[in-house]
Amino acid sequence: MFFNSLSFALFLPAVFLLYWFVFNKTKSTQNLILILASYYFYSCWDWRFLFLLVFSTFLDYYTGIRIEKAKTETARKFWFWLSIAVNLGFLGIFKYYNFFAASFSELVNGFGLQTSPLLLNVILPVGISFYTFHGLSYVIDIYLKRIKAEYNFIDYSLFVSYFPLLVAGPIERATHLLPQVKVKRSFDFEKAKEGIYQIIWGLVKKVVIADTCATYANAIFDNYESMNSLSLLLGTVYFAFQIYGDFSGYSDMALGMSKLFGLDLLRNFNYPYFSRDIAEFWRRWHISLSTWFRDYLYIPLGGSSGGMAMKIRNTFVIFLVSGFWHGANWTFIAWGFINALYFLPLLLLKKNRSNMETVSLYWNWSSLKVILSMISTFALTCLAWIFFRAKSIGEAFDYIGRIFTNQSFLPQYLENERYSYEIILLIIAFILVEWNSRTQTEPISGRYSWVKVTLCIMAIIALGTYSDYKEFIYFQF
Amino acid sequence: MKKFIKHMMLIFFGLIVILLFLDFSFTTVYENSEPRTKFQYLRSLKNKKVDYIFLGSSRVENSIVSKLIRDKTGKSAINLGFQASKMSDIYTVLKLIKKYNIKTDKILIQVDYIFNIEDGCSNILQYELMPFIRENEVTQEYFNRCLINKKEILYTPFYRYLHYEPKIGFREFFLNLINKKTSIVKNNGFVPLQGNSFEHNNSLPSQIISKNKYFDGIKTFAEINKMPVIFFCVPFCKHTKNLIFIKKLKQKIPELYDFSGVINNDKMFKNCSHLNQNGANDFTKYLIEKMLIDK
Incomplete structure (x- = not known):
């Protein structure tokens, strides 16, 4: 059940009505209906993985209490490492085992020994990377005595399994979401209205921008060997907007629908393509993951407190791990590595925190420099996206090579019976809308909101891509 | 909450209005634009005369060079072959020809292995008819049968x-709005295939069904309405297995013109069931000679 499906369009209002009209007596009943709805939502993919979700929830709930109640440091450590090991063990088996087995086999074969890897025939449970990270942050925070353990199982379950964030984030923190689920929510019209606008804007991003770009990006990437330089360049731009529209659209919908239930989720995107350098990009892209790695990996590794060598090592570690988090493929690791390389000059020159404020433009020369820095950051990001999208690292290099060697910039007719340049105007329009609303969470609120809602609904209906149904990219992670 | 429900109802009402407005706009544009699809082309011929009309599947669409017929015979021709057409689709197009009062001297209808198929409808014809779903009883009847x-x-x-x-x-709406032309009208419905890349694994059915209700329907409809229909079979490559099927078909339909084996050169085929452009030119010349020139 995808957020942009008809079944979800029936599911959400049903849960909303039950939540506010039937189960609104106490905080417990509110949480109970959300838990039931979340488990139903998750079981719509594959009910068998519901057991995994419940087990993972129970494990972290129980180990959290045991860590807090432990009388000795050894016991604390035992429960902590048990939770870490089981959580990462599940992730390892379902997501990474086959990758490691195949890579090991390839390595051994490289030495002349003939082996065939023992691969597992398992499906990746949807959202496992997200809910595992919810649980991990909770247990780590208890271990580090940042928070108290949660004793109410329903409340804790809701923190892990809350359906808007269950399958593709944002990756919530116990410090942020748990206090909200501990109190009864009252209906707030302004918040709910804002939520509806955010859902509508998320849908625009998903079905108008991401899915339309996907149609073109797929036709180009899947046939890149026969594409000319212009098409290959456009392919990277289309993929950049596909993945942005897809993931940030999902996040907007998640945040929006959560507001309908009176709960605020962490912001996940903050107009990343208006970043002036890569450090700023990573402060604006998939914020909940970046901050998770910062707080639970970068800082424990020493963060920026050590010498430059340690900073560089830690930077590479978090980018490589972040890449690997996305999927068990060398392409994702390469994508992380490239971003670490981009980050390195900023780190060495101590300029990684130089663009902290929202970008502004004026009629002067310094604004031209800002525009150029945004364009160059976007170009670097697009270059890295090629590795993210390609099936292998070799294919990514081949794709890049052809951009430079083909040198034909004529419009090209694609396999899907469309010209490669056809959606440039759509993307420019989207950039202009985003630019004008870069200080807000979405562009609909404010003056003339009715006009903007009407235009967005018209765009969703008339310009959306529907028939070639595309699921959200980040569901696979 | 009341305020929110009122707000949502307004959005919902707006959604309905937008849907109605867009439906009306799209339909109006499709109805009034220059023809871009084969069905729009057929519709634009209301009350006109076309000397020869060819009906069938992609095997007709890719094989009959309408312009060549005009050049060689001086008579107008239109290729109304729709990809993946079955006898039921052809029957619908025939009824539409009658409905639109298009006069003609000959309607040449492809019959081959599609005689064996009674289920299903051409999705291409469905796409093209979709904006005209309420156009007349023929389109309505078609969708009653084809749409789940x-x-x-x-x-x-x-x-x-x-x-x-x-x-x-x-x-497509936008391209209709700006009246952007396609090659469909320019080529009078003929869609050329290029190249030659087939494998020799084409096979016709080994058995023939006793009767096809849509074929019978076509014959009856043509007789009642005095429509000059002729049945013919477009070439298959010589490697096609079970070519005997066409012989069986000929026994069932004695008036069938069997051209299944008239093109022997593999280079004339895109694949075993479809001629390429050169093959289409050769076959059309042959067809003109055999059927369209009064001797």
Whole structure:
């Protein structure tokens, strides 16, 4: 059940009505209906993985209490490492085992020994990377005595399994979401209205921008060997907007629908393509993951407190791990590595925190420099996206090579019976809308909101891509 | 909460109005633009005369060079072959020809292995007819038979344009709006195939069904309405297995013109069932000689 499906369009209002009209007596009943709805939502993919979700929830709930109640440091450590090991063990088996087995086999074969890897025939449970990270942050925070353990199982379950964030984030923190689920929510019209606008804007991003770009990006990437330089360049731009529209659209919908239930989720995107350098990009892209790695990996590794060598090592570690988090493929690791390389000059020159404020433009020369820095950051990001999208690292290099060697910039007719340049105007329009609303969470609120809602609904209906149904990219992670 | 429900109802009402408005706009543009699809082309010929009309599947669409017929005979011809057409689709197009009062000297209808198929409809014809779903009883009858989700398509405004978005969505609407021409009209319905890349694994059915209700329907409809129909079979490559099927078909339909074996050169085929452009030129010349020139 995808957020942009008809079944979800029936599911959400049903849960909303039950939540506010039937189960609104106490905080417990509110949480109970959300838990039931979340488990139903998750079981719509594959009910068998519901057991995994419940087990993972129970494990972290129980180990959290045991860590807090432990009388000795050894016991604390035992429960902590048990939770870490089981959580990462599940992730390892379902997501990474086959990758490691195949890579090991390839390595051994490289030495002349003939082996065939023992691969597992398992499906990746949807959202496992997200809910595992919810649980991990909770247990780590208890271990580090940042928070108290949660004793109410329903409340804790809701923190892990809350359906808007269950399958593709944002990756919530116990410090942020748990206090909200501990109190009864009252209906707030302004918040709910804002939520509806955010859902509508998320849908625009998903079905108008991401899915339309996907149609073109797929036709180009899947046939890149026969594409000319212009098409290959456009392919990277289309993929950049596909993945942005897809993931940030999902996040907007998640945040929006959560507001309908009176709960605020962490912001996940903050107009990343208006970043002036890569450090700023990573402060604006998939914020909940970046901050998770910062707080639970970068800082424990020493963060920026050590010498430059340690900073560089830690930077590479978090980018490589972040890449690997996305999927068990060398392409994702390469994508992380490239971003670490981009980050390195900023780190060495101590300029990684130089663009902290929202970008502004004026009629002067310094604004031209800002525009150029945004364009160059976007170009670097697009270059890295090629590795993210390609099936292998070799294919990514081949794709890049052809951009430079083909040198034909004529419009090209694609396999899907469309010209490669056809959606440039759509993307420019989207950039202009985003630019004008870069200080807000979405562009609909404010003056003339009715006009903007009407235009967005018209765009969703008339310009959306529907028939070639595309699921959200980040569901696979 | 009351305020919110009122707000949502307004959004919902706005959504309905937008759906109705877009449905009306798209349909109006499709109805009034220059023809871009074969069905629009057929519709534009209302009350006109076309000397020869060819009906069938992609095997006709890719094989009959209408312009060559005009050049060689001086008579007009239109190729109304629709990809993946079955006898039922051909029957519908025949009824539409009658409905639109298109006069003609000959209607040449392809019959081959599609004689064996009674189920299913051409999705290409469906796409092209979709904006005209309420046009007349022929299109309505067609969709009654072909659509599983007919009620949603018929009664939910704009749903058909969402459901068939790649073919009749915004992109196609926009191209219709600016009257951007396609080669369909320029080539009078002929769609050439290029190259020669087939494998020798084409096979016709080993058995022939006793009767096809749509074929019978075509014959009866043509007789009642005095429509000059001729049945013919477009070439297959010589490697096609079970070519005897056409002989069996000929026994069943004695008036069938069997051209299944008239092109022997493999280079004339795109694949075993479809001629390429050179093959189409050769076959059309042959057809003109055999059937379209009064001797």
